[in-house]
Amino acid sequence: MTVVFTCLDADTLGGIQQVTHTLAQGLAERGHEVHVIGLQRAATPFRYVDRPLYHHHVISNRPVTGGLARRRADRRLKALLGEVGPGYAVLTSPSVVARTARLLPGSLRPIGQYHGSYDHARDCWHLASIRRHYPELDQAVFLSEDDARLFSEHALLPNACALPNPLAAWPGAMSVLESPRVLGVGRLEGVKRFDRLITAFARSGAPEPWELHLVGSGAELPRLRAHARREGVDGRVVFRGAVPAAAMSAEYLAASVVGLTSEYEGLPVVLLEAAAHGVPAVAFDVSGGVRSTGAVLVPPGDVDAFAVELGRLVDDEEERRRVGADARARAESFVLDHVLDKWEALFAHVER
Amino acid sequence: MPHRQYRFLRQDLRVYLNPLPLRDAVWVKEFAAIVRPYLEELPAEVFERVGPLDRVCCRLILDDRVEDLRIAAGSLTGPHAPPRAAVQVGGRTYWGTTVAPGLDITALRLAELPFSASRLRHEVAALVSDGERVRMTVRTYDPFGALPSEWSAFLQLGKVRIPISPEPSGEGGYVSTVTFTPRGRCEPRIGFTRTSDGHTTTDRIIADPHTEPIELPGGTVTTEGYAAYLCVRPAPAARSLWRRVRRRLIKRVSTPANKLRAYKVLIRVLPRRRNLALFESDVGKGYNGSPRAIYEEIRRRGLPIEAVWSVAKGRASFPSDVRLVRRGSWRYVYTLARAGIWVDSHGFPLDYPKPKGTRYLQTWHGQGIKSIGFDAPDLRGDFDGPRAQWRAAVARWDALVSPSAEFSRVFLPSNGYAGKVYRCGTPRCDALVQARRTDDVRERLEVPPGRQILLYAPTYRDRAKNSGKSIRVDLELLAEELAQDWVVVLRTHPVERYSPPEHLRHFVRDASSYPEINELILASDALLTDYSSVMCDYAVTGKPMIFFIDDWDDYRLSERGVYHDLPSIAPGPCLTTTEDLVTVLRALPAVHETYAERYAAFRDLWCADEHGDAAARIVTDFFGQAAR
Structure with a gap:
């Protein structure tokens, strides 16, 4: 089974990227074919996984501006998505969903993630974008049950569910809690x-x-x-x-x-x-x-x-x-x- | 049980009452006969809970007054037309020509409305086509005696006014006959203008819902709604191919992105005109604020500066000799590129870089406790885009007007501004310091003599713009307690939308679109606000201020964020309930007295620099070079 993670910018230092690479490596270790796609190249790339078992792609070398560049980038992305086998496309943010969902071939089932809280979405353009684009996806994934409920109420989502972020490693030792x-x-x-x-x-x-x-x-x-x-x-x-x-x-x-x-x-x-x-x-x-x-x-x-x-x-x-x-x-x-x-x-x- | 009975009156019965004007007399009589036995069972307190007009309808059902019932039901929806007649006895108002407890409509406050909001009933008596024109006879009823002895009347069709001459009819009221040509899309209204002061009141024209539509080349005259009112609908005209293509083309080319592109080319090829100044206040919303004060000072001195004002909509507030350019239009883009001087109070389009050689005077539009700039909610989100955009926008400023040391302390770091600062007061507040009035607010807003004016100016809530939720005072309770002595002049924030309901209009005057808030400040007797920056301007006048801050914790901690602890610096009482507000307003002079010390400290903090000459000093410095 193939899983494609799509980020706006897959290699910058940040929470979304860390979670995406951790999940990608974990799923690859379990024998899935995993691709991580960055729509644009990071200004200062950060290496999350030393020896990745998944495929890594970057669509554009710089942020796309203007209709022509956008269309060229979309063509490249579409060609890439057409090549990978049937499976699931995890779109990691509202901007990625808005841009990518319509380019997916029928063989890839779209799953939209949102890495912020409901409050954050409400206070910026994200809520409107989620309301507009997420209902058509096969699943909309949020970080907690509370958030999933709020989004299904206020963004009218029939497909909301909760799936937490993973911990990359489980430490053997605990802090002794004595240093000031x-x-x-x-x-x-x-x-x-x-x-x-x-x-x-x-x-x-x-x-x-x-x-x-x-x-x-x-x-x-x-x-x-x-x-x-x-x-x-x-x-x-x-x-x-x-x-x-x-x-x-x-x-x-x-x-x-x-x-x-x-x-x-x-x-x-x-x-x-x-x-x-x-x-x-x-x-x-x-x-x-x-x-x-x-x-x-x-x-x-x-x-x-x-x-x-x-x-x-x-x-x-x-x-x-x-x-x-x-x-x-x-x-x-x-x-x-x-x-x-x-x-x-x-x-x-x-x-x- | 009482709840179910109440629900019957409020919901179930209304389903039948709303379309009642569509039914014939026999149907209505049968309907009344079916409902009556159940209504007779209901205790009086259930009727007390529904609206006065619902109560009137119930009374008419119980009394089997079928024709009256149809008329009363017609007032439940649509234009909410007033009754044909009303009786006023002992301070109470009754529906129709008889006095009965069930017909009491005092709570609608229709009899106490100011003239421009007063209600007249206009009914179509006859409507016939006369060639390409329509001949209409209208009966006008004045149930509350709103019309003065001297008036003139007109029929309003869109923007066109046709004078009419209503004649007194035998059975009270007036009859007028008018011939007009329907055109465009409008709802015809009949207006009366009071000769003594020019105030006008208009109302829609109600008609029998079974009126046959009259189709004419210019448009169709027809009726809409259960409680039908007259309307004119244009005939669907086939647009020519050329017009459609042109429209499509303009839409394709005139995008904001293309305008920005063109602008960037223009600023490279066009030279600046040193004496051309572009003024904008409140994102083009009007002719007011500090830009206006500066503009007027320039005019007064006769400096050789050509000024153009940007306007979004509502050109009415501008003097007729001002050159205007529509905000966002191609001409606006050209003027931005060409002007050597920019003056505004909020920010010219944020992504428009300032051309080389242009000088930008940022007057800003208020100071106070609210968080601002990078601390405000719209820039606190987890994106850098908006922050970078604002940083670039602030970098365009060449000079900033700072009203006070406190403003400089808070505003400069939170916006990352380090350029030139004018510390000589606010041009906008010069008029307040000099107590310069140009307008008779009491006359314009029809405030009766003997009533004091409470200016109510709440700020908006960031999570509920355009929702009316910033009006948190219980205006109904306030009206009940204080309507004898006070009038509330309601000035909402420009990004808020609220219109007071009709039963409050005798007490609340909507001044949200009043061109200049300074006039309201000067005409008022006290200010009621929450966290708005108007408190700092108002302090200049020394008049009492009251703060209604029932959501202080929410506002302070999560919604907006503040820099100052309002309850500890406020120059007046901070209240959380309308009951307390009533008590304070009743003893206002005494309460104001007890805050004298804090009022002085508040003025020291915010208004120490206001000497009434800010505009003059800024113009001397900033425009001196351009004028030479």
């Missing part, structure tokens, strides 16, 4: 709202040896530095820059609490990985995905309440162990094998 370190992971971009995490850290009353480590790089760095200075914690906020995927496990093992203050989150890989390492997390209750990870939940945007919860975990090692162990138990359902089983069940369901 709060961890934040993500691109330093506006949507991640690390300014709130810095404020919450400053207001949490975490005593002196405690530090906030932010892993990731991005354009917000100077603004965040200035913000930390204003909050009076510039000495205790450490900007770590980007860390290679292989070294992330060590980061979680060295942390005692993870904080997530994004404006929007779908099913954040950060929370899954933190949970797998037994690290307790505090997060804004912004989606069904966040709720499913076992993090301590705070009303969206309420920085003061976030600070209180953060302070509580910082102060109480026993509580950290309890929340962390609970999260790790929950994270087992996100192990790659379980998620792959669900994908295979989904394919079987579409076939029927």
Whole structure:
């Protein structure tokens, strides 16, 4: 059986891409023929899988602008899709669905994914696009049951179902939760709202040896530095820059609490990985995905309440162990094998 | 049981009442006979829960008044025509010519409407074709005595007005005969203009739903709806091939993308005209705001600057001597490319790069507590596209008007702007500082003497634009409690859409399309708002302000985000219920007194730079070079 994953940009550093490559490798290991198609080449490619067992294609060398270039690219994509055997096409975002769904040959059954939360879709053009294009697909896949329900209600989808993101690896060791370190992971971009995490850290009353480590790089760095200075914690906020995927496990093992203050989150890989390492997390209750990870939940945007919860975990090692162990138990359902089983069940369901 | 009875009146009965004007008298009589026994069983409180006109219909069924019932049912749908007659006794209004408890329609407030919203009933008495024209006799009823002694009348067909001369008829009301040629698509209305002040009221013309359509070359005169009203529908004309091809061609060529392409070529080949200035306010919505203040200052000084205003729709607010160009048209694209000076308050089309040599004065349109720029919801999403676009758009600005130090502190970093800043107040607020009025708001909005004006100006909600959901005060309760002393002038945000229901129009004046908010601010006695930037302008006047913030936590935390804690800086009471609002409004001077200190602090924060000469100073600096 053939599975084709289509991304707008398959090799940039990001959540959609990480999930796609993890799934592709996993399905390929189970003996399926898997293709990953990027509609455009990444500006700075990132290698997710060392020795991929799947085929990898890039359609255009730069973002297509104008009708002629679009038509040429569409012709190349159509030819490529015509060559692969009968199976399933997983379209990973609304823009990919809008562009690709009509180019698929009859032998490929279309499955549309959405990697954001319902709230994010509602606040941008995604909801309208999903309402318009997803009902015609064989399946529309969302990150949690809550999201699937909201989308089927508000985007009038008859075909919505929930399928979580996988954890790429299951760590053997758990964090000992003794180092005085709060961890934040993500691109330093506006949507991640690390300014709130810095404020919450400053207001949490975490005593002196405690530090906030932010892993990731991005354009917000100077603004965040200035913000930390204003909050009076510039000495205790450490900007770590980007860390290679292989070294992330060590980061979680060295942390005692993870904080997530994004404006929007779908099913954040950060929370899954933190949970797998037994690290307790505090997060804004912004989606069904966040709720499913076992993090301590705070009303969206309420920085003061976030600070209180953060302070509580910082102060109480026993509580950290309890929340962390609970999260790790929950994270087992996100192990790659379980998620792959669900994908295979989904394919079987579409076939029927 | 009472719920089922209520549902019968509200739903089941309405299914039969709505199309009642279509039925003949025998059918209606039989229908009334079938329903009557059940209605007789119902307790009085069930009738209290439905609308006044439903109640009137029930009363007429119980009294077996078949012809009256058909007329009353005709007011339930369509144009909601007023009755032929009404009686006003002791402050209450009754349907028809008799006073009975079941016929009380006071709650519709039809008798208290201002003249321009008042209701007259126009019925077609005869409609015949006369060659290519139509001859129509109309009976006009004035059940609430809205017409003054001096008036003139007309028949309105689309934009055409045909004068008519209604004659008093024997049985009260007026009869007019008019001959007209139907053309185009319209719903004819009859209008009356009050001679004393020029206010006009119009109403649709209702007709027997069985009226035979009259087909004429110009169009068909027919009726529509259960409670049928007269309408003119054009005859389907075959469009010529040439017109169809041309239309198709224009549609193909005049796309936004092509215009942008043409613009990019134009700015490379065309030289700039140093003295040509393009003005735009509120994305072309009108002639107002700071661009207007700057434009008027230029005119006043007689500077040799040729100004063109961009207009989206609604040209009525512009003075007749202003040169206009439609926003988004080819001429607009050309003017953008040619003008040496751009002045606007929101942003010229974001993806249009600024040509070399053009100078762009960004006046912005408000300051306040709301999050802005990269912190606002439309740029907070997980895409870089819109953020990059806004960054490029901000980079076009050559000068920015900053109303206050607080504005500079918040706005500059959140928009990534580092260019020149004018810190000498807001041109828009000059008129407020000088208390310069040009318009009689009370007269224009028909505010009766002796009533105070409460300006209600809520801001929009980002997740519910154009939904009317920003009006969160219970206007019905407010009307009940305060209609004797106050009138609410409702100014919604430009991206909000709301029209007050008819039973509130005696109390609420819709000023959403009023050309200039400064006039409303100056004419009002107090401001009611939530998070709108109007609070900072209003503080200039020193008049009382009230804040209705029942969704503060939602707005602050998840919907929009704010920079300031409103309850702790607000120069007036922050309320969450309409009951509290009523209490505060009853004791407003005393309440306002207690906030004196915070009011002064609020003015210091936002209005310290407002001295009434902002436009003059900015024009001297920014336009000085162009004029030389």
